Ligand SMILES: Cc1cc2nc3c(=O)[nH]c(=O)nc-3n(C[C@H](O)[C@H](O)[C@H](O)COP(=O)(O)OP(=O)(O)OC[C@H]3O[C@@H](n4cnc5c(N)ncnc54)[C@H](O)[C@@H]3O)c2cc1C
Ligand SMILES: Cc1ncc(C[n+]2csc(CCOP(=O)(O)OP(=O)(O)O)c2C)c(N)n1
């Protein structure tokens with residue numbers, strides 16, 4: 001039961017110092033844990049940053065990840081989320097030759113819209129749960145996306 | 159007080175009570191060495207290789223219980239030290255290692271002797287720092303000592319660019335370390351401890367599984383008391399040798415790959431493992447799914463990540479051994495009836511009678527086990543013991559009569575050949591009253607042989623007892639057993655003249671083939687009180703037995719020592 005691999009979202013509060021990110025990514029690679037996505041940004045008006053890491057593993061592995069992260073000296077808190085609001089953003093570039101209004105309608109269904117129109121391309125943005133962002137990216141395949149960028153998930157406990 | 163970064167290093171070390179620094183100078187650390195020249199607060203021991211400086215600091219720390227300190231230069235000085243850092247990390251040895259770095263202005267330019275030291279040491283230290291401003295040095299050095307020696311101990315690396323050692327800034331060392339993000343738990347949860355003692359009181363076949371964390375915690379006396387009070391038998395890991403002392407009637411022996419039959423059978427038959435400061439290493443558990451299969455598990459450890467990492471704990475207790483064991487003892491006084499475990503002790507006595515740790519003197523050549531027992535008989539508690547890595551190391555763990563904690567310094571987790579000799583130099587520095595013995599192999603001794611010079615120069619005599627089998631014996635043993643005797647690149651028939659080698663450095667050497675020659679050589683070496691190499695020609699094909707083949711179950715041991723015959 002402990003060995004079933006599952007997607008897990010972990011938030012990490014760290015002291016904002018230069019080497020802290022490599023301490024964390026080194027730990028993941030040294031111990032063979034995988035990172036699906038990782039986002040970092042400073043927490044406003046504090047000396048801390050907040051990371052959101054999406055990983056996968058069994059309960060045993062994820063317990064170890066949490067404990068090993070805790071052992072890093074500049075880490076203040078490690079939160080393994082149970083009940084969360086999770087959002088991720090994606091930007092997708094399309095040729096102007098595609099059906100732009102269809103793309104816009106689709107984007108709106110995923111909390112998004114067209115955010116930029118250039119000489120020969122447009123960029124659509126969506127912001128939604130990671131799984132739904134994935135669905136959106138599947139749905140727009142038929143419009144031949146030229147480039148796709150995903151931000152990685154950010155999460156807050158309810 | 160306004161002083162330079164280099165002066166700060168000296169002042170901080172003195173304020174930390176450091177009396178010995180092991181090291182090796184070079185360009186980037188020269189400002190600090192200039193200050194070492196001017197001071198007399200501590201002694202600097204120049205080893206002849208940076209790796210040896212770290213191992214010496216480890217030996218010093220393991221025997222004294224203090225933080226070991228080493229100092230090295232940038233680039234190759236640092237990379238030479240990496241094996242030592244990794245060794246200390248695996249065995250939870252508290253060290254502060256200070257390295258020079260190229261000036262800040264040159265960092266990132268592939269400067270002469272520049273290497274990303276903190277990038278390299280990150281994965282083999284408890285914590286590390288790159289100091290970018292001399293004003294931070296007092297805080298960083300104080301934190302380094304605090305982190306190294308609190309919680310689960312470990313090495314801390316401080317990398318200081320050359321211009322920072324020249325920079326003048328304010329030095330004030332009178333403050334308390336306040337680390338908001340690092341607060342190790344030392345006091346165990348009392349309710350959880352109570353539940354654990356209840357489980358002990360209700361168990362029929364409980365077993366203490368004692369680890370190196372007890373020595374880290376300086377809690378051997380408390381453990382001895384708890385074991386005596388409860389009458390529960392105990393096994394020790396390799397890292398815990400000396401915790402109970404060889405005369406303790408409740409000590410079975412070491413368990414694990416080369417543990418005794420009785421220790422491993424006890425672990426296989428127990429219904430409650432009481433793990434204290436031990437980390438369920440794979441050399442100990444063998445096949446995990448078969449390890450203590452029908453037992454509940456109590457696990458006391460200061461590092462939460464050690465608990466349920468490999469074996470699920472039913473009673474996890476995060477805390478310092480000393481504090482937790484004191485609580486356990488108080489509760490156990492009321493609850494535990496030692497008579498309850500008498501049938502279990504009978505069972506164990508039967509295991510011990512069935513296959514005691516033993517060896518046969520069935521060849522004309524000396525047996526390594528005899529040599530170790532003989533040293534035990536001649537010196538016993540009067541010696542501190544280091545080892546290198548290989549068969550001789552396992553025989554030492556099996557056959558030396560350890561009587562106290564901090565008597566033994568060996569590389570357990572990393573298994574670093576070359577550890578023994580420099581360790582024994584550090585050991586001698588920490589305890590000059592006792593004889594510092596290094597049990598070594600003909601392979602390992604050559605990995606830090608240059609330390610003959612340090613030993614002679616600093617008058618830190620070490621007696622190296624080379625259990626010479628003309629083989630990389632431990633590897634040869636596996637080749638014999640698991641590779642159909644294809645002894646690939648393990649034959650060391652080509653050998654130096656160890657006597658001349660020792661003499662050329664100003665030490666003494668002996669070649670020994672008989673029991674009498676061995677006793678005479680050891681007595682003479684003790685009397686001469688200079689570094690010694692005793693080249694003991696032993697039976698070449700002796701195997702370390704018993705043995706649990708890698709990945710096998712503890713109850714499936716190979717018992718017989720058939721050698722290659
Ligand atoms: C060739 C070879 C063969 C080996 N064969 C064997 C073998 O047969 N048997 C064997 O036992 N070993 C063997 N070893 C050694 C083995 O590799 C490990 O080093 C050893 O088993 C680990 O011992 P330990 O569990 O006591 O842990 P240690 O490495 O000593 O770890 C200490 C544990 O205690 C915790 N701790 C530290 N301080 C405290 C404190 N104050 N309070 C509470 N907890 C604390 C730490 O967090 C850690 O979990 C062998 C090594 C080699 C090189
Ligand atoms: C630095 C290093 N290299 C390689 C090994 C692998 N190894 C483990 S034991 C051993 C043989 C040691 O030979 P020796 O020192 O003669 O000891 P013996 O086993 O013969 O007693 C080797 C090569 C190691 N542990 N450390």
Ligand SMILES: [Mg+2]
Pocket residue numbers: 548599600601625626627628629630631
């Ligand atoms: Mg050998």
